[in-house]
Amino acid sequence: MSLTTTDRAMAIAADVEAFVRGVVVPYERDDRLGGHGPSDDLVTELRDKARSAGVLTPHILPDGSHLTQRETAAVLRRSGLSPLGPLACNTAAPDEGNMYLLGKVATAEQKARFLAPLVTGGARSAFFMTEPAEEGGAGSDPSMMRTTCRRDGEEWIISGRKRFITGAEGAKVGIVMAKSDDGACMFLVDLPDPAIRTTRVLDTIDSSMPGGHAEIDIVDLRVPTSQMLGASGEGFKYAQIRLSPARLSHCMRWLGLATRANEIAADYACRRTAFGKPLVDHEGVGFMLADNLIDLKQCELTIDWCAGVLDSGSLGTSESSMAKVAVSDALFRVADRCVQIMGGTGVSGDTIVEQAFREIRAFRIYDGPTEVHKWSLAKKIKRDWKAANA
Structure with a gap:
């Protein structure tokens, strides 16, 4: 549960979670899933169902206004509970970030021609x-x-x-x-x-x-x-408008997927027995699940903090870099532990844990590798030091 969100966001988030768990999850074994992603007809089918359920593009309100970043965190986390959830709910990258950018920079004519089809889920x-x-x-x-x-x-x-x-x-x-x-x-x-x-x-x-x-x-x-x-000549400035919220949106969605992977691993550890007792009762397994809870909570708090910075009107460049590094690395630890806890099942396609591991591993590179963000933060440290000692 997000610490500082609103009642309207939690109501939207509850509807999104119910839809993803009840409608989207069964599609995770659909034969229209391939190595280069779901087919467009599968995306269309899922979005039609999301539209009927009232959870299509839930972070953009009917009047065209956008939920705050803290509110968005509650919603996008729930959409991320399945790898297909963001696609179904139209909260996926790159569309979510592109919609945000067009909403901030595009002219009225450009919004009507290019943004509107994205918001309605009719285009990628x-x-x-x-x-x-x-x-x-x-x-x-x-x-x-x-x-x-x-x-x-x-x-x-x-x-x-x-x-x-x-x-x-x-x-x-x-x-x-x-x-x-x-x-x-x-x-x-x-x-x-x-x-x-x-x-x-x-x-x-x-x-x-x-x-x-x-x-x-x-x-x-x-x-x-x-x-x-x-x-x-203003393209890099516009890119910065898009990149900080987009980095944080990645954190929100993958937090949802890691949460689901941990649920599956915990259920496995509580049901599976070895050496006379459930796996969860072996410290080597139980402690990994405990570490997962700690990492997941720290990710939630980091996202909430960075979202608050963005909601204040700041570009949040440094804050989003810190959040992206901390969350992507922590969620990878969570996904890795889930695979380890489940052993052979964890590396199979029998659950989404194996896919969660792959997707979250890529997240440590996408939207800026961990090392680039750390380098950027180190440069800021030097700039701040120079300013303080001028």
């Missing part, structure tokens, strides 16, 4: 930022961006290569980052587009995202000036 989106490392492209350091854009009359022409673009296959809305003479820019595009070509979909450790993670060639993509998001 992709965020085209990361580039191939071997070509010196942008990754954890977005300033290395090599994709270019140049103005040609009332259009912009964009060319470059992108990699690890989540959900590009099947997406209908794209946000493309490129570099002009002014600096970084963002563009809204309709998908598919013949100038945006998937060269391959990578095989990755995780498998929860529809469309997987694609490598993309962008060849002379023409975009009307009206589809630039904000102003030329």
Whole structure:
């Protein structure tokens, strides 16, 4: 239970939890699940059920306003109780972060054309930022961006290569980052587009995202000036608006999945006997479950603290880095212990514990590796020291 959320958020969260546990969980063995994520027809079916249950895009209210970050934490955690829950409820990455960004930056016309289909669950989106490392492209350091854009009359022409673009296959809305003479820019595009070509979909450790993670060639993509998001050269500023809440949203969703994995492991340990007693009565197992409770609670408190910072109006750059490091590392410990407790069953596909382990392991890299966030925090320590000793 979130410590500081509201009654309306807890009511929404209760409805989401009931839906995920009762409706979504049985789909975890559906044959439309593959190595590159669930099929689009499965996503559509789940979203139709969420719409009927009144839990589609639950973090955005009917008047278009957004729950606070602390309220969102209560809701997204419940949606994350199944790997399919965020997809069903339309709280998944990258759509959730893209909706947040468009809500903050897009014009009224852009919102009607690009945001509305995302909010209603009728479209998926992709965020085209990361580039191939071997070509010196942008990754954890977005300033290395090599994709270019140049103005040609009332259009912009964009060319470059992108990699690890989540959900590009099947997406209908794209946000493309490129570099002009002014600096970084963002563009809204309709998908598919013949100038945006998937060269391959990578095989990755995780498998929860529809469309997987694609490598993309962008060849002379023409975009009307009206589809630039904000102003030329302001792209990195807009990225910061998106990235801190998106990092925290990842923490919220994966906390839900780790919570479910721990429930399964605890049930296994209480039912399974070895050497004359239940596994939970062996300290080696019981203590792992105790450590899980401690880590899960610390993650909840960290998320609540960072959400409060964002709700105050701060960008929360350092705070979200701290939260992302602490939560991703702690949840990986939880998932790893769950696999260990369950032994052979833990590494099989008989439960979602094995998938939770894979998904949460990837989380330690996605939205910035642990080491990059620590490096950023170390730079802040140095800046603060210099300021205090000037």
